[in-house]
Amino acid sequence: MVRKKEESALYEKDGEKYFVVDGHVHFWNAGPDNYNKYGKMFIDCFYGYHSALSPEEYLWDEEKFGKYSEEDIMHDLFEIGYVDKAIFQPTYLLDFFPNGFNTTAQDAVLAEKYPDKFILNSSFEPRMGEQGLADFEKKHEKYGFKGVKLYTAEWHEDSKGWKLNDYWAKRYLEKCQELGVKNIHVHKGPTIRPLNMDAFDVNDVDHVASEFTDLNFIVEHVGLPRLEDFCWIGVQEPNVYGGLAVAMPFVYSRPRYFAQIIGELLYWLDEDRILFASDYAIWQPKWLVEMFVDFQIPEDIQGEYGTLTPDIKRKILGLNAAKLYDIEVPSEVPQEEPVMAGGEPGYPERPL
Amino acid sequence: MIAEASVLDALSGVRDPELDEPITDLKFISDLRVGDGAVDVRLRLPTPFCAPNFAYLMAHDAREALLSVPGVREARVVLDDHHTADEINAGMAGGLGFEGTFSSFEETGEDLDGLRAIFRRKAFISRQERLCRALLADGYSPAELAGMRLEDVPSSEAKEKYLSRREELGLDISADASFVVDPDGRKIPEEAVMQHLRFARVTRLSIEANAGFCRGVLAARHGIKDPEEETA
Numbered sequence: 001m002v003r004k005k006e007e008s009a010l011y012e013k014d015g016e017k018y019f020v021v022d023g024h025v026h027f028w029n030a031g032p033d034n035y036n037k038y039g040k041m042f043i044d045c046f047y048g049y050h051s052a053l054s055p056e057e058y059l060w061d062e063e064k065f066g067k068y069s070e071e072d073i074m075h076d077l078f079e080i081g082y083v084d085k086a087i088f089q090p091t092y093l094l095d096f097f098p099n100g101f102n103t104t105a106q107d108a109v110l111a112e113k114y115p116d117k118f119i120l121n122s123s124f125e126p127r128m129g130e131q132g133l134a135d136f137e138k139k140h141e142k143y144g145f146k147g148v149k150l151y152t153a154e155w156h157e158d159s160k161g162w163k164l165n166d167y168w169a170k171r172y173l174e175k176c177q178e179l180g181v182k183n184i185h186v187h188k189g190p191t192i193r194p195l196n197m198d199a200f201d202v203n204d205v206d207h208v209a210s211e212f213t214d215l216n217f218i219v220e221h222v223g224l225p226r227l228e229d230f231c232w233i234g235v236q237e238p239n240v241y242g243g244l245a246v247a248m249p250f251v252y253s254r255p256r257y258f259a260q261i262i263g264e265l266l267y268w269l270d271e272d273r274i275l276f277a278s279d280y281a282i283w284q285p286k287w288l289v290e291m292f293v294d295f296q297i298p299e300d301i302q303g304e305y306g307t308l309t310p311d312i313k314r315k316i317l318g319l320n321a322a323k324l325y326d327i328e329v330p331s332e333v334p335q336e337e338p339v340m341a342g343g344e345p346g347y348p349e350r351p352l
Numbered sequence: 353m354i355a356e357a358s359v360l361d362a363l364s365g366v367r368d369p370e371l372d373e374p375i376t377d378l379k380f381i382s383d384l385r386v387g388d389g390a391v392d393v394r395l396r397l398p399t400p401f402c403a404p405n406f407a408y409l410m411a412h413d414a415r416e417a418l419l420s421v422p423g424v425r426e427a428r429v430v431l432d433d434h435h436t437a438d439e440i441n442a443g444m445a446g447g448l449g450f451e452g453t454f455s456s457f458e459e460t461g462e463d464l465d466g467l468r469a470i471f472r473r474k475a476f477i478s479r480q481e482r483l484c485r486a487l488l489a490d491g492y493s494p495a496e497l498a499g500m501r502l503e504d505v506p507s508s509e510a511k512e513k514y515l516s517r518r519e520e521l522g523l524d525i526s527a528d529a530s531f532v533v534d535p536d537g538r539k540i541p542e543e544a545v546m547q548h549l550r551f552a553r554v555t556r557l558s559i560e561a562n563a564g565f566c567r568g569v570l571a572a573r574h575g576i577k578d579p580e581e582e583t584a
Contacts, residue, residue, distance in 0.1 A: 038435055041400035041401060041433075041434075041435050042400075042401060042435075044399070044400055045399040045400055045401040048398065048399050048569045048572055048573045049399075049569060051572040051573075052565075052568040052569040052571065052572035052573075053565075053568060158456065158457065158458045159458040160457050160458060189401075190401050190402060190403040190404065191403070191404060193457075193458055193459045194459040194460055194461035195404065195405055195454055195457050195459070195460040195461060196405060196450070196460060196461030196462065196463065196464050196466065196467055197405075197461065197466075197467065198405075198467055198470060198471075199403055199405070200403070224558070224561065224562065224565075225370065225558060225559075225561075225562035225565075226558060227554055227557060227558040227561070228474075228551070228554040228555040228557075228558045231551075231554050232551075250561070250565075253568060254561070254564050254568075257557070257560070257561040257564060260557050260561075261557065261561060264553075264554050264557060267550075268554070
């Protein structure tokens with residue numbers, strides 16, 4: 001099974017070859033046997049995203065969306081979805097899903113069965129304090145992951161969220177440094193402590209990115225709905241990256257917004273710090289990859305935003321993630337040097 | 353007798369603070385009943401996991417708006433299908449305030465004034481960018497924009513919206529006040545106008561793209577037509 005298909009399996013369009021790393025996938029269990037009232041609402045919310053932004057031929061019914069099979073994920077990602085490597089981003093949500101929504105252990109079953117296909121990330125829970133720190137270290141010993149996915153809106157007993165610059169969160173980030181867990185994926189959600197703050201604000205990323213300069217902070221859904229705050233910190237912090245989960249499907253339903261979002265990211269960050277992701281099973285990589293490769297910035301705004309070249313698309317679709325995760329890229333895929341652009345002078349002193 | 357039109361008019365003054373659009377346009381009102389001295393309104397949001405602090409603000413503001421209508425003695429606002437619906441509905445019915453409503457949460461902070469202020473600043477910057485963009489398209493130069501006073505800006509709906517957001521921030525809206533200012537009211541110097549607008553554009557895009565996302569999800573969940581046509 002060792003990489004035998006790789007030469008022929010790369011996605012190719014108009015003579016250009018693309019190596020695809022899907023930076024954010026799930027193998028969740030959100031069926032009725034595993035949700036409480038909040039879990040049911042949570043998966044309903046995901047289903048709303050799925051049904052609002054998918055092409056009709058890719059729509060699932062709610063039952064399948066709640067719990068899909070190993071065959072489904074292998075087929076959708078690797079058989080038809082052009083994905084060469086997929087990164088599992090565990091999301092625990094134990095207060096909503098008694099056995100966990102998508103835990104490291106759940107994902108590990110597939111990651112261990114298909115080691116050439118999946119990269120397994122894990123997670124930590126800063127509110128578990130000292131004991132959690134020891135458990136995290138054990139988990140790392142067992143799985144040897146290079147990245148974690150953190151969901152700051154996660155509920156834990158009466159706490160409805162946390163910030164990256166909380167004391168305990170920093171203790172866990174120190175542990176990540178020590179263990180060589182260098183990729184920190186940050187996912188913002190609707191709740192936070194205290195509740196009167198903007199939960200989607202990415203300001204805490206700014207604090208830890210400048211404190212932990214040898215860690216990479218990948219902000220999921222490029223900070224949306226706070227793209228401006230994300231761009232603002234991206235200019236200042238070279239170790240901040242943008243993951244395109246949730247932004248990607250705009251390529252189909254709202255292509256003009258998609259063009260502007262990508263355009264702003266290229267302007268404020270650069271083409272080396274943007275990572276493709278489907279957020280499977282919310283959306284499927286097949287149509288996202290096809291449409292992204294075919295996509296171009298509309299002519300009337302090319303003056304403001306420029307154009308997307310195959311080299312830029314190759315970086316976004318896979319090469320940037322390959323660098324972060326030390327993934328070997330087939331030699332037939334052209335690799336452009338980093339541009340080290342981004343960062344215009346004269347942005348405001350602070351975000352609004 | 354309470355006029356339904358005046359009730360709707362009052363509700364149209366309530367905006368989603370994040371999306372900067374009236375809750376009536378966003379189709380967040382799913383039911384409205386006008387009785388003798390009392391009004392019942394049901395609110396629905398795009399998903400059960402929309403941010404609870406914004407949900408609270410909209411429910412609170414809707415109730416205040418209803419009570420401002422002549423003849424309304426009682427206003428009942430109920431939020432449907434939301435993960436904090438029980439808390440918010442009890443909070444509205446009992447007049448518990450923000451902290452009281454979310455007393456089961458670990459930490460709420462005192463009030464939502466700071467949160468509201470952040471989004472008023474964003475709305476202001478976004479409206480200013482839209483207006484400047486239209487003026488640049490009409491042939492005004494960046495230098496001209498930098499020198500303009502409010503009275504120099506031609507009348508339009510976009511200008512009215514800009515002025516209302518500007519007034520909400522407590523900034524000067526007199527005829528001879530500078531047009532292009534930051535959210536603290538400081539005039540943007542001529543050489544910095546384009547860079548100021550470059551960043552303002554991201555704020556505007558963020559709000560618009562989010563609004564588009566929310567409309568799309570609400571429409572899909574309730575089987576209604578997505579009213580948004582793509583615009584430039």
